[in-house]
Amino acid sequence: MIKHENEVKQALFALGEKNTAYQKYFIGQSYLQNLVADPKLNVNVANVSFEPGCRNNWHKHNGGFQILLVTAGEGWYQAEGQPARKLYPGDVVVVHDGVKHWHGATKDSWFAHVAITSGTPEWLEPVPDEVYQQLED
Template identity: 65%
Template sequence: MAENENIKNGVIFNLGAKNDALAQYFVGQSYLNTLVSDPEVNVTVGNVTFEPGCRNNWHIHRAGYQILLVTGGTGWYQEEGKPAQYLVPGDVVVTHDSVKHWHGATQDSWFSHIAITAGTPEWLEPVSDEQYQSLKK
């Protein structure tokens, strides 16, 4: 799959290192290339890449928000109590303060997005395999 190779090779931004610092909050392997981490700016910007089947745990951004700009592959985004959204390059997702949500790759595709994040994340439980595997495009 040429698209997966493009994502792994970092067509727009470099793939980054394995996201070991946050690995405990992910099912599967993710990578992080921090693009902006300036203590004088109350926002971080990172290129986050997920291997097929990888997703993060449910989480909440306290006193902040998160904006996702999808740059490659296909993925999922879900807010608690709502159906999961299928994501493709060009999609934009805005998560408001204190909204419980998760995001990650589909089972058969790498997935990359730019995450613009403010506030403090509160990491919660993993998305169950049963819930994840039941998602349909």
């Protein structure tokens, strides 16, 4: 059963377009709706939505940070060396400068978060299917 599809698609912030610009850094389909992309600011704010099973690669934000505000569905966040943390609407994740991490939907749920990001992303290896599939939805 696929959960939370309507919740994500009809959320406060628009679903956005298919995230083709960053597709090579994701497994599965994600969507991106920029909310703040002012070149005079050193921060980007976007609504990022994930279809079930979609997740981004391991990555870091160098010279900055990332704050995730979970708005809909169910997802995962994992920092390197830590267990994966299941996320629900209202959860907040603070990722400090240079911390290797990934985030995405659970296997059976859509997921959305507002990402507040500063710094330069460094995209790394994908989260292997065998690791992701072991996570308990």
